[in-house]
Amino acid sequence: MNSARDFNETVLGELRAILGDRVSIAAAVRGHHGKDESHFPDALPDAVVFPESTEEVRDIVNICRRHRVPLIPYGVGTSLEGHVLAVRGGVTVDMSRMNRVLEIHEEDLDAVVQAGVTRKQLNEHIRHTGLFFPVDPGADATLGGMSATRASGTNAVRYGTMRENVIALKVVLADGRIIQTSRRARKSAAGYDLTRLFVGSEGTLGIITEVTVRLYPVQEAMSAAVCAFESIDSCTRTVIEAIQAGIPLARCEIVCDTTIDAINRHEKTSYRVAPTLFFEFHGTKAGVIEQAETVQAIAKANGGMDFVWATHAEDRNALWEARHHAYFACLQLRPGSRAMTTDVCVPISRLVECVHETMADMKHYVAPVPLMGHIGDGNFHLMLLIDPASKEEQQLAEQLNKRVVARALAMGGTCTGEHGIGLGKQDSLVTEHGEETMALMREIKRLLDPENMMNPGKLLAP
Amino acid sequence: MNSARDFNETVLGELRAILGDRVSIAAAVRGHHGKDESHFPDALPDAVVFPESTEEVRDIVNICRRHRVPLIPYGVGTSLEGHVLAVRGGVTVDMSRMNRVLEIHEEDLDAVVQAGVTRKQLNEHIRHTGLFFPVDPGADATLGGMSATRASGTNAVRYGTMRENVIALKVVLADGRIIQTSRRARKSAAGYDLTRLFVGSEGTLGIITEVTVRLYPVQEAMSAAVCAFESIDSCTRTVIEAIQAGIPLARCEIVCDTTIDAINRHEKTSYRVAPTLFFEFHGTKAGVIEQAETVQAIAKANGGMDFVWATHAEDRNALWEARHHAYFACLQLRPGSRAMTTDVCVPISRLVECVHETMADMKHYVAPVPLMGHIGDGNFHLMLLIDPASKEEQQLAEQLNKRVVARALAMGGTCTGEHGIGLGKQDSLVTEHGEETMALMREIKRLLDPENMMNPGKLLAP
Numbered sequence: 001m002n003s004a005r006d007f008n009e010t011v012l013g014e015l016r017a018i019l020g021d022r023v024s025i026a027a028a029v030r031g032h033h034g035k036d037e038s039h040f041p042d043a044l045p046d047a048v049v050f051p052e053s054t055e056e057v058r059d060i061v062n063i064c065r066r067h068r069v070p071l072i073p074y075g076v077g078t079s080l081e082g083h084v085l086a087v088r089g090g091v092t093v094d095m096s097r098m099n100r101v102l103e104i105h106e107e108d109l110d111a112v113v114q115a116g117v118t119r120k121q122l123n124e125h126i127r128h129t130g131l132f133f134p135v136d137p138g139a140d141a142t143l144g145g146m147s148a149t150r151a152s153g154t155n156a157v158r159y160g161t162m163r164e165n166v167i168a169l170k171v172v173l174a175d176g177r178i179i180q181t182s183r184r185a186r187k188s189a190a191g192y193d194l195t196r197l198f199v200g201s202e203g204t205l206g207i208i209t210e211v212t213v214r215l216y217p218v219q220e221a222m223s224a225a226v227c228a229f230e231s232i233d234s235c236t237r238t239v240i241e242a243i244q245a246g247i248p249l250a251r252c253e254i255v256c257d258t259t260i261d262a263i264n265r266h267e268k269t270s271y272r273v274a275p276t277l278f279f280e281f282h283g284t285k286a287g288v289i290e291q292a293e294t295v296q297a298i299a300k301a302n303g304g305m306d307f308v309w310a311t312h313a314e315d316r317n318a319l320w321e322a323r324h325h326a327y328f329a330c331l332q333l334r335p336g337s338r339a340m341t342t343d344v345c346v347p348i349s350r351l352v353e354c355v356h357e358t359m360a361d362m363k364h365y366v367a368p369v370p371l372m373g374h375i376g377d378g379n380f381h382l383m384l385l386i387d388p389a390s391k392e393e394q395q396l397a398e399q400l401n402k403r404v405v406a407r408a409l410a411m412g413g414t415c416t417g418e419h420g421i422g423l424g425k426q427d428s429l430v431t432e433h434g435e436e437t438m439a440l441m442r443e444i445k446r447l448l449d450p451e452n453m454m455n456p457g458k459l460l461a462p
Numbered sequence: 463m464n465s466a467r468d469f470n471e472t473v474l475g476e477l478r479a480i481l482g483d484r485v486s487i488a489a490a491v492r493g494h495h496g497k498d499e500s501h502f503p504d505a506l507p508d509a510v511v512f513p514e515s516t517e518e519v520r521d522i523v524n525i526c527r528r529h530r531v532p533l534i535p536y537g538v539g540t541s542l543e544g545h546v547l548a549v550r551g552g553v554t555v556d557m558s559r560m561n562r563v564l565e566i567h568e569e570d571l572d573a574v575v576q577a578g579v580t581r582k583q584l585n586e587h588i589r590h591t592g593l594f595f596p597v598d599p600g601a602d603a604t605l606g607g608m609s610a611t612r613a614s615g616t617n618a619v620r621y622g623t624m625r626e627n628v629i630a631l632k633v634v635l636a637d638g639r640i641i642q643t644s645r646r647a648r649k650s651a652a653g654y655d656l657t658r659l660f661v662g663s664e665g666t667l668g669i670i671t672e673v674t675v676r677l678y679p680v681q682e683a684m685s686a687a688v689c690a691f692e693s694i695d696s697c698t699r700t701v702i703e704a705i706q707a708g709i710p711l712a713r714c715e716i717v718c719d720t721t722i723d724a725i726n727r728h729e730k731t732s733y734r735v736a737p738t739l740f741f742e743f744h745g746t747k748a749g750v751i752e753q754a755e756t757v758q759a760i761a762k763a764n765g766g767m768d769f770v771w772a773t774h775a776e777d778r779n780a781l782w783e784a785r786h787h788a789y790f791a792c793l794q795l796r797p798g799s800r801a802m803t804t805d806v807c808v809p810i811s812r813l814v815e816c817v818h819e820t821m822a823d824m825k826h827y828v829a830p831v832p833l834m835g836h837i838g839d840g841n842f843h844l845m846l847l848i849d850p851a852s853k854e855e856q857q858l859a860e861q862l863n864k865r866v867v868a869r870a871l872a873m874g875g876t877c878t879g880e881h882g883i884g885l886g887k888q889d890s891l892v893t894e895h896g897e898e899t900m901a902l903m904r905e906i907k908r909l910l911d912p913e914n915m916m917n918p919g920k921l922l923a924p
Binding site for chain 1: 567568569570571572592611612613614618622623625626635639640641642643644645646647648649650651652653654655656658659661662663667678679680681682702705706707708710745746748749752753805807808809810811839840841871874875876877878879880881882883887890891894895896898899900901902903905906907909910921
């Protein structure tokens with residue numbers, strides 16, 4: 001593809017021949033698809049297409065391959081690492097019209113959906129069945145996007161991440177082949193695990209068009225709890241002890257005093273301004289009470305204050321709304337700022353040390369740095385609020401983020417627990433895995449996408 | 463490699479130069495390594511080597527690659543699908559000297575072991591920690607072998623299979639590169655999931671030398687239960703209803719009346735000769751009682767008889783010993799026979815139908831066909847006992863096995879829940895996945911092992 005004129009005359013014409021008016025080059029549409037929730041500068045695609053079937057995605061892929069035009073899959077644009085930015089131009093494949101729930105198998109505890117179905121949409125759809133889909137990254141992301149980034153979130157400590165909860169995928173490969181990675185059986189030892197190869201591949205190996213996911217019975221009883229502590233160290237120790245006691249925590253989240261303050265302002269709540277743990281317990285009535293009592297005792301021994309239970313659905317929802325809005329609440333601490341969000345995950349045994357050293361280091365930043373995290377998994381986030389006009393702040397934030405990553409890697413951790421590599425962590429990925437392992441990842445990329453047309457510039461450094 | 467003389471003069475010499483007397487061409491040693499627990503004929507390797515480190519495995523791989531000699535990794539030889547048979551000769555890499563537990567991280571709930579460590583050895587090693595490794599395929603297999611076949615077993619309904627429980631692998635690739643697939647963090651979104659690519663690869667993509675696995679706290683209370691039913695259908699319905707009620711069954715196994723009879727003879731037990739479910743519940747004391755009572759009520763509604771609990775460790779162990787010995791007990795139903803073991807897994811909703819039709823079909827076999835299975839996962843086994851001298855029985859058993867597979871595939875299931883493809887299911891694998899998906903598996907094989915030296919003849923049909 002040599003020029004905008006070539007693009008308009010050839011690619012657009014061919015795309016319109018199959019999609020009609022479901023091809024857009026309007027500035028507003030390209031602008032909307034050229035940004036996400038990351039701190040990276042916008043990067044607009046040349047066109048946006050809205051397929052309605054796997055076969056249409058295949059046709060789009062075939063057209064773009066012939067003309068060597070990059071393809072960027074797009075869910076709802078909630079990536080925090082620049083996954084959907086069209087850094088080399090090309091065609092963004094917006095999956096929003098592939099939003100049908102195809103099959104619900106209540107007895108089998110699974111669902112087959114098109115990739116553009118969001119997690120809330122699925123849960124709304126199955127509400128009457130007594131089942132739910134647990135993976136909850138906060139944002140109402142699509143199941144295709146969540147698969148592509150190996151998303152997780154607040155429920156992962158009990159129910160696992162997308163890695164554990166995707167049973168099968170339908171994928172359009174770079175050469176236009178359509179593959180189904182697996183069948184619906186709950187387990188299988190039949191051949192290479194292609195499902196897991198595409199979960200976390202960030203659109204760089206193919207475009208996911210259908211997702212089969214596990215569902216779980218809504219438990220008889222659910223109860224949530226909040227508890228404030230003198231220090232983040234005490235929070236962390238409480239969680240480690242609870243996990244080692246075998247408590248099947250359904251959720252286990254930490255927020256620091258800065259975050260709680262931001263939540264109070266944003267949500268008009270009145271939580272004590274102190275490092276705080278949010279818990280959720282799922283089980284039978286008696287089981288949930290036992291879990292909560294055991295955790296309360298552990299919390300108390302670690303100096304926990306104001307242990308509050310919420311058993312009614314409304315109270316629980318209010319509590320989790322507060323936690324889920326923490327990201328947006330914290331953005332308001334510096335109106336107009338954008339957030340660089342760190343995402344390391346370390347073995348639990350190193351969590352106290354890692355969080356402690358990191359929070360000390362964050363004192364070097366120009367603004368308060370809120371902490372929140374999925375502490376039961378060893379995964380925590382810091383929000384470095386950046387004035388978009390300030391290059392210095394951007395650089396300082398990048399330095400601090402690199403130091404967080406280096407610290408986590410030195411402790412046996414990973415540079416990203418759930419946000420993915422995208423644009424910002426490509427160097428960290430190499431440090432994390434080493435050259436030999438990275439070489440194999442690059443060989444797999446070349447095998448599946450020899451022309452580098454599938455979300456180019458993401459995940460793997462050139 | 464053109465002849466035995468070439469092999470002796472070159473390969474053996476080079477292997478001995480690095481391994482000394484840890485290279486054997488003794489007939490007894492080759493014979494021991496040329497068979498497994500499958501019904502396939504023995505196939506002896508030309509030599510067996512006993513490495514003690516990943517670096518030695520790398521050196522062995524480099525020598526064999528230069529001379530184009532096949533490599534077959536070997537754990538303890540409990541494969542049921544011919545994985546360790548040296549069907550094209552070559553060098554068997556016996557991992558039994560790589561049997562060191564390298565690291566136990568009690569706080570992180572994980573362990574790093576050499577691939578030759580067996581599951582019982584690991585559990586013995588960590589007994590004092592209050593943690594355990596749950597995956598239990600019955601046989602005391604190595605963790606390397608269990609990873610390579612994506613093993614599961616009686617605990618998978620609660621704790622998952624090797625897919626969910628392997629955190630990271632060290633692997634020697636066909637070109638001699640050593641890679642570490644991941645770090646120890648409980649979750650990560652850092653790049654392609656190489657761990658899962660090797661879990662289930664049956665030695666065809668590389669040799670696993672180290673395994674990092676998840677551990678779990680031993681629960682406060684464990685209780686087991688046995689219940690007999692009028693029919694297999696009633697067993698199956700009981701299990702489906704228990705799962706849909708959200709009971710976190712730790713184990714859930716079925717055996718038919720033929721199997722119970724064999725167990726009674728072999729173990730000197732006196733279970734009622736009827737289709738029977740074996741359960742195990744893990745949790746807090748109150749939680750376990752609740753679970754067992756709920757399941758008992760469901761069983762009773764489905765005609766369950768003689769619901770017996772076992773809460774003491776000794777009684778539980780006796781009960782599970784009985785279940786674990788079912789395979790050997792059933793072999794005694796026809797002394798001198800070998801077993802062809804079916805291994806399909808179907809969505810739970812089709813389980814009643816699949817088991818029912820299958821048991822009816824098995825009436826065409828020459829001997830009683832015992833059934834046992836991990837029914838909570840939809841995975842069940844039938845043992846077709848074959849007189850090794852009878853070609854007719856072999857053929858009939860193959861026909862019946864193919865019909866079981868076809869039936870499971872037609873119901874959305876898989877040809878193998880946990881035993882793997884090995885030698886016997888290569889055609890079924892193609893039927894299961896289709897040509898497009900199989901083509902991608904073959905491309906991955908060629909990428910990682912272009913000379914087809916790694917366990918050739920297994921998993922992928924030529």
